[in-house]
Every structure is written in structure tokens, then in C-alpha cells.
Amino acid sequence: MPYKELILEHMADPEYRPSKSASVAKQMKVKKRDLPKFREAVEGLINDGRVTENEKGRLRLREAAGEIAGIFKRISTGGGFVVPHGTVPGFRGGDIFVSPEDVRDAHTGDEVLVRLSRRRRSGGRRCGQIVSIIERATNIFVGTYFEEGDEGFVRVDGNTFTEPIYVGDPGAKGALPDDKVVIEMLRFPSHVRPGEAVLTKVLGPRGESGVDTQLIIHEYGLPLEFSEEAMEDAHRAADHFDETAIGDRLDLTKEVIITIDPFDARDFDDAISLKRTRDGHWHLGVHIADVSHFVEENSLLDAEGQHRGTSVYLPRHVIPMLPEIISNGLASLQQGKVRFTKSVFIEFSPEGVPVNTEFANSAIKVNRRFAYEEVMPVI
Numbered sequence: 001m002p003y004k005e006l007i008l009e010h011m012a013d014p015e016y017r018p019s020k021s022a023s024v025a026k027q028m029k030v031k032k033r034d035l036p037k038f039r040e041a042v043e044g045l046i047n048d049g050r051v052t053e054n055e056k057g058r059l060r061l062r063e064a065a066g067e068i069a070g071i072f073k074r075i076s077t078g079g080g081f082v083v084p085h086g087t088v089p090g091f092r093g094g095d096i097f098v099s100p101e102d103v104r105d106a107h108t109g110d111e112v113l114v115r116l117s118r119r120r121r122s123g124g125r126r127c128g129q130i131v132s133i134i135e136r137a138t139n140i141f142v143g144t145y146f147e148e149g150d151e152g153f154v155r156v157d158g159n160t161f162t163e164p165i166y167v168g169d170p171g172a173k174g175a176l177p178d179d180k181v182v183i184e185m186l187r188f189p190s191h192v193r194p195g196e197a198v199l200t201k202v203l204g205p206r207g208e209s210g211v212d213t214q215l216i217i218h219e220y221g222l223p224l225e226f227s228e229e230a231m232e233d234a235h236r237a238a239d240h241f242d243e244t245a246i247g248d249r250l251d252l253t254k255e256v257i258i259t260i261d262p263f264d265a266r267d268f269d270d271a272i273s274l275k276r277t278r279d280g281h282w283h284l285g286v287h288i289a290d291v292s293h294f295v296e297e298n299s300l301l302d303a304e305g306q307h308r309g310t311s312v313y314l315p316r317h318v319i320p321m322l323p324e325i326i327s328n329g330l331a332s333l334q335q336g337k338v339r340f341t342k343s344v345f346i347e348f349s350p351e352g353v354p355v356n357t358e359f360a361n362s363a364i365k366v367n368r369r370f371a372y373e374e375v376m377p378v379i
Contacts, residue, residue: 021042076159096114112134141183144179145167151169180214223307237301237330238326244338249340249362270333271286283346287341291305291326338365339365340361
């Protein structure tokens with residue numbers, strides 16, 4: 001049988017979950033010598049429109065007529081809504097209602113495939129039933145451990161699940177009743193069967209030092225480590241940084257520039273300067289660390305930063321968007337260090353009205369680091 005048909009047959013299996021091309025080849029036990037033919041078949045199926053590839057490179061069969069892919073959101077009644085991806089031919093738009101008995105085991109954030117039904121809700125909203133889970137939003141959850149008889153359960157935080165999740169024998173991983181724990185789902189609950197999970201980590205009693213921080217980290221899947229490749233990119237940028245090579249940047253290293261941050265701040269990404277001109281106007285400079293100097297577009301560091309989106313500040317813990325050698329080092333506007341910045345200069349009239357704005361790539365040297373507590377009496 002040609003590879004195209006074999007691939008389509010494999011992806012039509014109800015147990016198939018969208019996977020990257022290399023994973024599909026392993027699942028199908030494709031021999032090394034046949035990989036070129038396999039890849040050619042995959043490309044052909046994509047070009048034919050019979051297989052789709054998402055932004056993560058995962059492959060799946062294109063929706064059949066009357067089937068729509070989208071993101072599911074569960075509501076308190078057990079049903080939910082599917083928000084379709086973009087525009088769908090023959091579908092006028094809006095979300096699709098799914099009743100509890102048609103949800104299967106989908107949960108909020110899951111990417112699903114929904115089949116439209118003829119039934120409509122009041123107002124004309126379309127209804128449908130979920131036919132498959134394309135990709136889970138997450139398999140990891142946090143909650144409170146408790147025991148009933150000789151069995152252990154976890155009541156997951158929030159309203160994700162209405163019923164407790166079974167985790168097996170009591171005392172797994174040394175968990176005690178009312179401990180906050182992390183679980184990994186083995187079977188998601190549905191309207192016909194309960195959920196089951198394995199307890200992977202015990203965080204401890206809520207309110208104990210550090211437990212709430214760990215809860216947030218695990219609940220939102222915050223990444224703690226950077227990949228080796230991203231770290232190599234960061235160290236390479238550090239090795240090539242020369243603070244004397246200002247180039248065509250505006251040299252502000254002789255200007256009086258300060259930072260104002262909390263006394264326990266670890267990274268300093270903005271600074272200010274202020275001068276009065278001869279005509280009585282005020283010249284305000286706002287200087288932002290130029291991270292783009294160290295992060296090339298489409299590099300591994302760029303992808304890492306986009307994935308994380310922002311640095312996360314937790315009590316006594318920071319999860320940086322970029323490796324600390326950049327976020328707390330080269331792109332941190334430390335006192336007495338030459339740093340590259342993006343500057344905006346705003347000119348104000350004596351009455352405080354902005355009259356002019358200019359932008360520049362610049363180099364600065366912070367004269368003094370202030371804490372809010374120091375400057376508030378003056379302000």
C-alpha cells in the first residue's frame with residue numbers, strides 16, 4: 001500500500017493524537033531507508049489538503065464536511081462552547097454550543113474537533129458534538145489531596161473538574177490530607193466515567209512558606225529552565241558584547257541618568273534623565289534596555305522569549321523571560337555600567353504640555369540607583 005494511504009489510515013485511528021512528522025514515522029515503524037518516501041508522502045498530503053499541519057508542526061486529518069476545529073471552554077453545567085479557528089466555509093460564525101452528553105472528556109483550553117448538528121439554541125446558535133480531542137491544553141493540574149476509605153483523591157483547584165480525581169492508594173508520595181499536590185491525568189473525566197491521575201509531587205500544606213509560589217508555577221506550567229541551545233545563544237551574545245563599541249548610538253554616558261526601583265529589585269530595565277533648557281522647557285529622557293541588541297530575530301532566544309511572553313515576579317522568586325546573563329546582566333541598567341538602550345525624549349513646556357518627541361538608539365551609564373523609599377519624600 002502506498003505511503004499516502006498508510007498515513008491516512010494511521011491518522012484515522014481514534015487513538016491517534018496530532019504528532020510531528022518524525023513522531024508519526026516512529027509510530028508507523030517506518031524504516032530508515034524509506035524515510036524520504038514517507039516525507040514526500042506527508043508533503044503531498046499537506047499540499048492536497050487532506051492533512052493539515054498546525055503552528056507546532058503537528059499533523060492531523062483535515063476536518064470532514066460538517067466538522068470544525070476550535071478551542072473548547074467548559075461551563076458549570078458540564079457543557080461548553082467551541083470557538084472555531086478563523087472563518088469556516090459554510091459556517092456563519094460565532095461559537096458552537098456543546099451539551100454535557102456531547103462533550104466527551106474535553107476540558108477548557110483543549111483543541112477539539114466538533115461535528116455540527118441540526119439542533120439550534122435560542123437565538124439561532126449552532127449546536128454540535130465533540131468527535132475528538134486534537135490537543136490537550138495540559139495534563140498537569142494542582143489541587144488538594146484527601147482520602148476516602150482506602151483510596152486517595154484530589155480536588156483540583158478552580159472549576160476545571162466538578163468531581164474529585166482518583167489517584168490510587170492513600171499516602172502516595174507521602175501525601176497527607178489537605179496537602180497541595182500536583183497530578184498528571186491518566187484519564188480525563190467525562191459524563192460516563194470518573195477521572196484518574198497519578199500524583200507526581202507533594203507541595204505541602206497551603207500557607208506554608210513557598211507552597212503558594214509552587215502552586216502558581218505548576219498550575220500555569222511556568223517554565224523554570226532554559227534549553228541548552230538558548231543558554232548557548234545567551235552566552236554567545238555575552239561573549240561578543242563590547243561596551244566601548246557604541247557605533248552610531250547616541251552617546252549619553254556623560255549625562256545624569258538614574259533608575260528608581262524597589263529596594264530588592266534584581267533587574268533594572270528602565271531609567272530616566274531630566275534637564276531644563278534655556279527657554280524654560282523640560283527635557284525628559286526615558287531609557288529602556290535594548291534587549292533586541294542581544295536577541296536576533298527568529299533565533300532560539302527569540303523563540304524562548306516569545307513563548308514565555310514576560311518575566312513572572314513571585315514572592316522571593318523571579319522566572320525571567322530571558323536567561324539571567326541577559327535579563328539581570330547585559331540588559332540590566334546597572335549603576336556605573338555602560339548599557340545599550342532605546343531612548344525617547346519628550347519636551348515639555350513650562351506648563352507641562354508635551355511639545356516635541358524624539359527617539360534614538362543610545363548608550364547610557366546610570367549614575368545612581370534609587371529605591372522608591374528614597375525618592376518618595378522628595379517627590
